[in-house]
Amino acid sequence: MGLRNGAAWGLSASLALAVPVVTMPFGAVAQGAGQSYSRIDVEGNIRVDDVSVLSYAGIGPGTPLTIGQLNAAYQRIMASGLFESVDFDPSGSTLTITVKEFPTVNEIAIEGNRRIDDEALTPLLKSQPRRVYSPSTAEADARAIADAYRQAGRLGAVVTPRIIPRSQNRVDVVFEVTESAVVEVERIAFVGNSSFSDRRLRNVLGTKQAGIFRALVARDQYVEDRIAYDRQVLTDYYRARGFIDFEVTSVSTEFSRERNAFFITFNIREGQQFRFGKVGIASEVPELAAADYEDIVRTRPGQLYSPLRIDDGIARLERKALMNGNDFIQVDPRITRNEADQTLDLTYTLTRGPRIFVERIDIEGNSTTRDEVIRRQFDTVEGDPFNPREIRNAAERIRALNYFSNADVAPRDGTAPDRVIIDVNVDEQPTGQIGFGVNYSVGDGVGGQFSLSERNFLGRGQRLGFSVSGGVDNTAANLSLTEPALLGRDVSGTISAGYSATDQYSSDYSTRKASLSPSLGFRVSDYSRLSLRYTISGDRLYGVSDGDSDDADDNGSSVILQREEGDKISSSVGYTFSFDTRNVGINPDAGIRFQFSQDFAGLGGDVDYIKTSALVGAETKLGGSDVTLTSELQGGALTMLNGQDSWVLDRFGAGSRVRGFSRNGFGPRDTTATNEDALGGNYYTAWRTEVNFPVGLPEEYGVRGGLFFDAGSVWGLDDTAGTGGEVDDDFHLRAVLGASLFWSTPLGPLRFDFTRAVQKESYDDEQTFDFSISTAF
Template sequence: MTNRRKNAFLGRSLLTTRLVAVALLGGGFAAALPPVAAMAQEYRFSQVKIEGNDTIEAATILAYAKIARGSSVSAAQLNDAYQRLQGSGLFEKVDLVPQGGTLVIRVQEFPTVNVVSFEGNKVLKDEILAGEVKTQPRKVYSPATVEADAAAIVKGYADAGRVNVRVDPKVIKRDNNRVDVVFEVKEGFVSEVERISFTGNSAYSDRRLRDVLQTKQAGLLHRLIQRDNFVADRVDLDRQLLTDFYRSRGYPDVQVTGVSSEMARDREGFFMTFNIREGQQYHFGKITTVSEVSELDAKDFEKLAKIREGVIYSPNAIDLAITRMEETALRKGANFVRVDPRITRDPKTQTLNVEFALVRGQRLFVERIDIEGNTTTLDSVIRREFHTVEGDPFNAREIRNSAERIRALGFFTKADVNTRQGSGPDQVIVDVNVEEQPTGSLTLGASYGASQGFGVNVGVQEANFLGRGQYLGVQVGTTSGTSSSSLDFIEPYLFGRDLKMRYHMWYDTSENDNSDYSTRMQGLSPSIEFPLAQNSRLELRYTFSRDKLYDVTAYDPDPDGDSTTSDAVGSSPILSREEGQYDTSSLGYTYTWDTRRTGIDPRYGFTFRFSQDYAGLGGDVTAVTSTALLRGERKVWNEEVTLRAELEGGMVNPTGDTQLTILDRFSGNGKIRGFEPNGYGPRDTGAPNKDALGGKYFAALRMESEFPIGIPEEYGVTGGLFWDIGSVWGLEDKAGATGTVDDSMHLRSAVGFSVFWRSAIGPLRLNFSKAIKKEDYDKEQNFDLTISTQF
């Protein structure tokens, strides 16, 4: 029997049952009265008898019926009892039969589910589908639940891009009142997004706007890229992403008026069109501040806006200004103060004048914060993202900011924060409803470099260790002749404050396959990091390391004793003198200023980092190591071209009687493209292998651009040009093999072209470079390929 016929049969049975019950009530108890009068009478049952129940207890049935022996019962109440029993989902059929002073409740139970199985599914495995359905073995069969389960399976396939899937539930009767439930799945084909287009956009190209969307067009690797599948629920997110993109760039009136999603004739693809009304781009005009709160002076808040007249309008700039002003008001002891931005337009000059008004808000307090949905994550991990606690004045903006911080944790697929009326008119309850997602991962990686060859990386990470919001990671990697391993543990909120504690350990080795020596470096470094201001943080650390330089091939200028040096062998005598094991104990700090995440204009960002480490708290090394980095990035030409620049430098100065070794000095690794690792810098030109020795100082300027090269953006391929310039120099011990050690500051420079590919197997980069300024003994590297993937 099909589901439709079965449901129709059940409907007719239920209607017949109800009519029989009413007829019996009218005929058995009030034969001499009109039907209306009979329905209005009350009855008493001295006994309630239950028939037909097999697995369900009589007490459960009486609990649903709510009919007590000896109490007055009207016909309407009997009808309500029938509705409750039928609505419980436990019974296929219910009859209420009055027999004198006895009420007989006759039921026919739904069968018990014996087996739940899936047929025809290939894309989504049984384990995934079993998690979508609520029908379970050894539980009561419910037709409504089975229909809901079929709909849930359809939705799961729709999220995977298969909108034309069909799911037919089948019920197979077994003995002992049992049934097997089989979901027959016809998966159909994946419905991919074949084309995404836009109408009404003039400020930004289709290519740039496609980068904003989470949905992507089907490309060459469409079988591997899941984001090119059409998912209806993703459309609203894409509309919001487009709106936010325009508004953050000075278009306050932008509207995504509609999204057209048309299915292709073969039902295997969709054509999406976003209709955009951009409006005009506005700049900030006059910025003023007024106070309607007697104890607050507007002059104390004017400088907190930090918005310059003439810059492109950004709602983020207004939000940051409001946050600074409201926090300042709280520090001054003024509660319930709200900052209202009053914006007036000047269409002629396309400017927005903003007046920040300090006004007295409604007196509301946070009664409590209720958290639901977290089964692994501790409440304290979520609660610490609130800067408001129970009893504090209610601030709607702070609650919204707290919700954003909870979502940014990455622990939840959903994090909704809402408010409702509390126990009193001045009380507010904050409800937090989260849905957890997996936070642990096993990473198996492969890498390739022209100098180091192929490598394998294995890592285990847990971002929410034991539900405490802590990070635990173990990494192991190896390439030709080298190996590295590390362990990291991070507590982001030590003592319940914005105080990050990190514990880092490492063990690295390199064999002398590509050099005349081997190294082993191991150590540990605990650190504490805390904020100094909105964009700046300070890290304090202690580092202990035990490094060893060994297997140095001794220099022999005349191995065959013929009084000639043409057959000399071995490494530089400098390295031989530095061979040994060294313990280093140091205290250090790092100051970081970063605007990439909190900057007002999303088109550019800056980073500045300065570090110093003071070695000499015991150990064999006493030195001061200082490094600095300034990085800038800006998007130009309608944000289709990205410009990047990095200026980096450092120095290590020995103190006391310390003699620095190659383990302490800087090398050229990764600082300038176009050269091999240790391919430039101070060198013993008289040694047989012209050994690179590293230097006390380094400086590097790296400039790069990234731009489209005409390949459709869905393939994720872009091009780039770069120019690097820099040097490594400075030695203390200059007594080389023949006294010819060059440690001067010779600038090196290289130019090149890069191909970036955001491939399905990981980010890939190909560098083609040419050194345009170098020394004769430098070692070039004209091509380099780097791949890193997770699988």
Template sequence: MAFKSGLSSNHFNKAGRGAKGVLTGSGLAVFLAFSGATSTVPQMVTAQSYAFQRIEIEGTQRIEAATILSYLGIAQGESVSAAQLNDGYQRLVGSGLFEDVQILPRGNTLVVKVREYPTINVVSVEGNRKVKDDVFAPLLKSQPRRVYNPADAELDVQTITELYQAQGRLAAKVTPKIIRRANNRVDVVFEVVEGKNVEVERLSFVGNRVFSDSRLRRVLETKQAGILRALIRADTYAPERIEFDKKVLQDFYQSRGYIDFKTTGVTSEFSRERDAFFITFKVQEGQQFRFGKITASSEVNGLDANDFGSVHKLRSGVVYSPALMENAIARMERLAIRKGQDFVRVEPRVTRNERARTLDVDLVLVRGPRIIVERIDIEGNATTLDRVVRNQFRVVEGDPFNPREIREAAERVRALGYFSNSNVEAREGSAPDQVVIDVDLEEAPTGSLSFGGAYSLENGFGLNLAFKERNFLGRGQFISASFQGSSDTSSFSFKFAEPNFLDRDLELGFEVYYQETEFANSFYNTQSLAFRPSIAFPINEYTRLGLRVFGDGAEITDVDPDSSQVLKDEAARGQQIGAGIGFTLSYDTRRTGLDPNRGYLLQFDGDVGGVGSDYEYVRATALAQAQTKVWNDQVTLTATVEGGIIEGLDGGTSRITDRFRLGPSKLRGFSTNGLGPRDLTAGNEDTLGGNKFAVARLEAQFPIGLPEEYGITGGVFADAGTLWGLDNTLGGTIDDSAYLRSSIGASIFWDTPIGPLRFNFSHALAKEDYDEENSFALTISAQF
């Protein structure tokens, strides 16, 4: 009696299950085969044994006979039982080498017939439109020129299915098939029915009282489907996002003082049509806590806690935030290092005051364990140089180990934007008092080619073309080249920056700029150029100083005969090129400040230029900007005050290319060159710019009731400012007084898949009769 294991000719999924079913009865089958040849009394067969003088192997092509005998485990002439024969058969089938196995007794000869699994000729995935072949290729275990294995094919089916499920296509079906070819070869084909994306139809919350559903939706990575569902993948249901969303919800609440917040559950309900999910987060907000009494104490000999009292910058009454606490601890530990105490740690001891809903914090200086950084291992950076990553660490081999500093370094590595995934972990080194820091990276694209456009009523359509690379040659350098053109203006710029010159926090850069205008809201043409090397470095946590030298120049040509005599005189001076030096001092808390909902920017620029030209000058500009979020973070308020002045040093007079000009980027509602001193005696009534300007801008951005996933918000603004002052007023015939202009308007912000859009609708409130208004502007940019 023969016993075999078979494989379906065109469906290896079913074949694997069928073979498994046959094997369950193999012991009995083999037993009956031999008992039928030797005895007719079944109850006595179990006591019998068999011996074969010869073992013949048939059907092998690639596999040696010795290999089959080793799996069979039966020697010639050896006495074996039916159970031993069954065990040998099971080992042959379980080896995964054979498509079919038969054991046939022929007298004193045991014939073992096998059919080897075929060699894979081609592996293909058919029916896939949303996922390309090159995505599947490196993940499949079934590969050309390898032996076909049903178990590997089953795993490949699971791999392909999981890839589609990760994209939200939970209904995707994968059918495996084999096509037999000559010479024991097969083509392995995975037929895919992709199905539709399973979307998040509704994203809701239960238990939230302080923050609305729409505000919390903006926090989550998962989005609910909207009108752009065909383009936005964030509304696709992905189970792995849920845990991440729970974490960002907790961070959101805790950063606003809700220290007891927790997500008590998440329910995902499938729609009746099985094409969408309804996800509900059940949350428990708790009460908001503020900082109460803040103290500092020391348990380390030689360290006076009074020296650290003003360093932490925590204040009573401020809403509690883990980020504030982390910043305070980091400041105190850095001060301890400057005092020569390398292993000092700050341990916050918090006391809750439930009635007042405050947290009393005692920042205790304690002696930490003496652990040294043995080495920093960086892996996965195929392009980025090791030193670019190491520059984000303030520790090197041999320095004291500080877990907080390592976490901050990990955040700096992620903030580079060079890596799609980065993982920084510490493990024990070659000794218990040493650690090894492992940095595992996965690089991401850092270059972009941008095409963009802009539209305004005054200039019509414009074209922007730009190339940017944020990690040039893997050195962490920034390089960009851009071209902007419209009907009356064209410009080219090139920028380069090395952020870690000499492996220090020292940014070295230079910029080349060239622009031509042809009657751009004026009655003359200009050519301008500039070259600016610079260097910048931090002074403290928020303050940065930049120094520069520059050479720049301009030429005014083709002045219209009806234009102002001021412009004609300035054009007659020809091309002027001069050199200068300058600085930029900035104080910026927008990214690293104590309050995540507020940010401030103060910036002052000063230049002395024109050296070598007929007009030497000093120019100064200042900007102050503040931003905050109110109404449960749903409304963003921004206030900006800006001003500037230019004064001659050698008794010369400025030109239109030197003076300030206000346009819609600084004072909305007015055209470029649409306001300021104007020569009303000239036929063209030319705008001449001004030596001084001052503007103030207020803006609010807020939701307008549309679903958050549409990415559309609204805004209102109010601007006010003035531009004044000329060196040459043609004997007082030109009025260069500081007349106040103001405007109000509304904006629509739309975050689209092709880039952010902003629509500005403006109306001038206070203006002079000769001012030129600009009531509408649209900007659009797209990256590929």
């Protein structure tokens, strides 16, 4: 916005605003008891009336006034922030107060800002149109804009406030921005680390180094406030791995000579790595027997010390006491250090806490989100015993909603000594998202995706999602709405609708599928969930080739597929049980995953079956290094009921269960058909193991390598009649060795897979190289 018509008054770039010099001729005032004025006049005021000025001054006619009292009156008038200057002029028995009012702000503009738009900067300003102009407020606004640029990594940005006089004692306020280039983090180094490499520690930090390749599109920015966060995550990382005395002694930041990059060095002291020694339970509460709680704790001797393990033990014990009807029980973990063998003896001591109750929970700042969405994150309600641990957990759950940019939860004294009030102060943030995506792989070609999502629909905490994706020969669309607290309980309810279509998609037939599925989900334990669902779908198999009648050797597709061509409706109920400790478990370097699901079709519709799938997997860091090992075993079975035969759209396909083959590259196959169609199978199993490791290049390049071994099979059909006995649906194990190269680029993650099948069948469709990229913006 240009506001350049008129002379501009420039404030200094350092934002040190000039303070008006006020002449106060108090020399005529008596030094002793003071001088009395029978009349006090006010001049120069336009907007502020005389009574208000005298009220600010705090003096009146007939009262003897000393120089000190007049000076105090002057300070009070200036403190109102309404006047640029004040002059006291005594003349006989009359005291004249002459004021010069600050102008009124007419318009506010920000100029020169190309990297950060007005919509992001304007809410930071305290100066407002049609209000009195304040130099100190303008100074604070300039600092706020400069801070916004500093947070964006542009440390050299200069903000200069200027005022342009207008008629009727008005001014336009212009904040001139001189932008600067992004200041990168050129190098992150560590001093004092012997247990973990610089590379691994850099992966922990929120601040990243700028790399050669990434600099072409996006650069890592230096943000001063992020350093405090990095200190904390580094401390948490070490202490979760047994380094109880770890500390970051200092962080030094050095500006490059060219003043366009920072060099950051973390000076750390690791200390010794401790393990748990003796672990026991003690009770200082007469009615609680320690023996009743010994099986609750999962902390074991020999495990690496971790605050997470102790917190988990405390939470389990307090929950057990509460379930037994014992309120106000607190657990005090008492640790004894054994320096000689580097162990920590731990005793969980049950103690009686103070009898304090929750008086109420006050929630403020939620302009969009409803109170009940925040309130249901508390297991505590008004009148319950006060449990500090539960309040902290509730605070973490509120932050995990990702609805708020800031969420503070703190107790304060209530109306009685045994009462506390829980204050919840939140700052809303946008929760909607629009996404576009592009992906490519050798097998599937180019594809695109568009998505809309809202995490907090209508402020109710509901999740609404819509996505459309498509490729060369496939299309899919999904719409879902999830209520995370159905009927106010810890049960999620979801209704989803989907549509998909393929046109000769890695096969010699086409498909269409439309489905509707309501479901319920609830937590079974800290790491496990159970979901229940009903699904009704209409499926169509079409475009199956029946052969060329003019060519006796062309049999087209398999007669099995020709018999199965047509439409079917399926109606099923099912459940999925999942257990997952990855990223949230007690062991920070390992996790396991288990999933078991079944669907029962036959509640109406055209098909009757039981479809079962299971998966078990594990992930761990090898020897505390930056090498990750993952392994998973999965399998499934389709059991048809009431004498029915399975349908290709219900059977298991090869998919990507075993890398190194095309989408339908292995499994039961009709070798008599010209197309040699892959028919899918009633059973499948697959075992996938992969090692992911750095390749020696600098971490900022984002390049890693991997080795993997996959093995599996798809087999079993119900009806092979009419095929001449040439359908091979036996169990044949396929095994593949492969190597991968991963590259994190600004365009998205790239993956290159090079494979070789060490065991396969002659009719399998092998794919020895695959390249994929996926990006979203």
